[in-house]
Amino acid sequence: MNIQSVIEAIRRDKLALLGLFILLVFIFIAFFGGELAPYGPNEIVRNAEGRVQVLQGPSWQFPFGTTDLGRDVFSQILHGTRPVLIVGFFAAIIPTAIGTLLGLIAGYVRKWADTLISRAVEIAYSLPFEPFAIILLFVLGPSLPTLILAISIIDWRRPARVVRNQVMTLSGSSFIKAARVAGASTSWIVLRHMLPLTLPISLIYIPFAFGNAVLAESALSFLGFGDPKSVSWGTILRQAFDGGAMDRGWWWMVAPGICITAAVTSVFFLTRPFEELVNPRLRRG
C-alpha cells in the first residue's frame, strides 16, 4: 500500500471524498472558527431594543438558534470545534503509538514481556471506559490534557493486541528466520523488517481511534467532566439537556449532535476504501 494507491482509492470512492471534505471543513473551523464566529461562546445576545434573544429558532441571524440564556448556538459550535479536534487528534496518535510499541515488544520478545503486556491489554479491555474516565477526570481535574490521558490509558489496547498478533505471525515467516540466521540483531529485525509490515495496521487504526476519541470527549463533556475552560460540542449538549431543549428548543440539541456525528462519520467514510484494500474479498461485485 503506497501513497499513490491511497490517493487513488479515496478518489474512486464518493463517500470517502465526502468524508475528506467534511473533515477538512472541521479542521478549518478548528483553526479559524473563533475569528469567524459572530458572537462569543458565552456572549448574551440582545436585539435592537435590548431584549435578550432567548430560545430563538434557526434564522439568518442565528443559523442554529439561540439558547435559554440568549447565546448563539452557531457561534458556540464554531468555538467548540477546536477542543474536540485537539482531543481527537492527540487521543488517537498517543494510544496508537503506545499500543504499536508495546505490541511489537510483546510479539517479538515474547516470554515475560508478552505475558505482562497481554495481561495489561486484557485488563484495559475489562476496565469500563466511562466510569473509569469519570473518576480519573474528577481526581486529576478535568482539562484537555487529562481528557487525552483518560482516553489514552484505555484505547492503546486494540493496536497493542493487533500488532502483537501480526508480529507473532511474522516471526514465524521464513524471511525473518533468514535474517536471524544471517546475524541480524533484534533491534534491526524489529525496526527494519517488522515495523514496515505492521505500520499500515497501526496507521489504519488512527482514524478509528480519532472517532472513538471524539465520541469519548463528547460523552465526557456531556456528563459534565469536560474541560471547564472551553465550550465543546458535548458541553453545549449538556447545557441544552439541562435547559430543557428536548421540550422547547430542538435546534439547540440537534446542531451540536449532528456536528459530532458528522466529524466521527467523516473518518469512517474516509477509511472505508482501505477496508477493501486490506481485504479484497469485500470488494463489490
Added chain:
Amino acid sequence: MNWSYLARRLLYLVINLWVLITIAFFLFRLLPGNPADFLIDPLLTDPERRAAVMERLGLNDPLLMQYLKYLAALFQGDLGTSFRTNLPVTEIVGRSFANTMVLVVVMFVVAYTVGITVGAYFASRRGALAERIGGTLALVVRGAPAFFIGVLLIMLFSAQLGWLPSTGMRSGNYSESNLWAVYTSPDFLSHLILPVATAAITACVAPMILMRNTMLDVMHSDFMDLVEAKGVPRRKRLYRHGVRNALMPLVAEGSQFIGYAVGGLVEIEVVFSWPGLGREIVTAINTRDYLVAQGAFIYIGILVMVVYFIADLLAAALDPRLRRSSAH
C-alpha cells in the same frame, strides 16, 4: 472442556479482579490533599470528631496498611458506608447493579439479534442498493454518540408523540408486591423501551459489520463451492452453512462488544435517569460520596470481567483451536 484452560482463565480472572480493586483503591488516593477530605463527610467540621473518625477509619495508618484493611473488608463484602445516606455501600450499589443488569441483558439480546440478522442480509445482498444504503447508514449510526441517539428518541417518542416515558424505571404512583412483578410489569417495560432501543442501536453496528464481513469470507470459501456443487439450494446454503459458520467470530468477539457497551452505559443511564451503576457513579462523584463511587466502579468492573470470562469459555468450548494457544 479442557481443565488446564479453565484453570488458567480462572487464575487470570482472579488477577484481573485484584488489579481492578487495587486501581479502585489508589485512584481515589490520587486526589490532591488530605485523604480525610474525601473519606470523611465534608460536612463534619469539628476537628476533634474528625480526628476520632480518622482513627476509626484507620486513616492514620500507613498507606499499605490501609490497603490491606481495604482488601480484608472487601473480602467480607464490606465496601464502607455512604456519607450521603448513611446506608452500607453494598446495599445502594447492589440495587443499581440489578437495574444495570436488566438493561445490559435486554440490550445485548436485542443488539445481537438485530446485528446478526441484518449483517447476514447485507452479506447476501452484497453490492445491492439496500446494502449500500444500509452500510452507509450503519457507519453514520456508529458515528453518533449514544446519548444523542437517546435524546433524539426522547424528542420524537416522548416530547412530540407522547407515546413512551423518558425518565426513570417506573411511574411515580406505581408499586408492585414482589421483585419479579416489578421487572415484568407493563409500566416497567414501557420505561425500558427507549433506553434499550438507544443502547441497542449503538451496540448492534459492530456485530452487524463483523457478521457481514465473516459471512462474505465464509460464502467465498472452498467448502461453500462444494456445497453449491452438491446442489444445495441458495437459501439453505446461506442459513444452514453460511450463517452457522459465520457465528464463531461473533461469539469470540462478544465479550469485547459487551465490555464496550457497558463502558458507554453511563451516558444512556444519565439521559434516561435510569437508576443504574453508571448514573450512581456520576451522582456519587457530584455529591462527593466517594465510597459509593468506588463501590459502583468495582461492581461495574466485576460485571465486565465476569462477562469476559464466560464469553471466553463459551468461545473456547465452540472452537477447540482457541484452547490450545494462549493467543487471542
